[in-house]
Amino acid sequence: MAYVIAEPCIGTKDTACVDVCPVDCIHPRKDEADFESETQLYIHPTECIDCGACVPVCPVTAIFALEDLPEKWNSFTPMLRRAAFSMAGPKIRAQYLTIDLRESLIRALSRRA
Ligand code: SF4
Ligand code: SF4
Numbered sequence: 001m002a003y004v005i006a007e008p009c010i011g012t013k014d015t016a017c018v019d020v021c022p023v024d025c026i027h028p029r030k031d032e033a034d035f036e037s038e039t040q041l042y043i044h045p046t047e048c049i050d051c052g053a054c055v056p057v058c059p060v061t062a063i064f065a066l067e068d069l070p071e072k073w074n075s076f077t078p079m080l081r082r083a084a085f086s087m088a089g090p091k092i093r094a095q096y097l098t099i100d101l102r103e104s105l106i107r108a109l110s111r112r113a
Contacts, residue, residue: 002045003054006073008062009040017054017063023047026054 005017005026018026018041025047028035043054043063055063064070 002048002066003043003050003063004066004069005041005043006062006064006069008060012060013040014059016057016059020053020057022051022053023049
């Protein structure tokens, strides 16, 4: 299960996580075309190897394992998802499809409880 970057990255976007990621799966990097226009960075959900190296270097505690994403970001993700789908490329859309899947599973399990 991939790690995800949540709302605190917005306004910080210092790329400390990019520098430590061993598989270069956090985008956009400073040398990528959409770095200036994106408000935060995103982790590619299938390229991430779940090493956790990015978590301690984030100055604003924005990075979480998907299963540990705080509930308070759940209401934030639909807004991010709309923005991502309207302006982002495939790697960013993929991250939000992963979140969609998690939310679908939570809803399905809630209905069974
Ligand atoms: S958990 Fe590891 S592989 Fe995944 S984004 Fe962070 S540093 Fe990269
Ligand atoms: S280290 Fe944290 S604030 Fe900096 S770019 Fe990565 S997720 Fe965003």
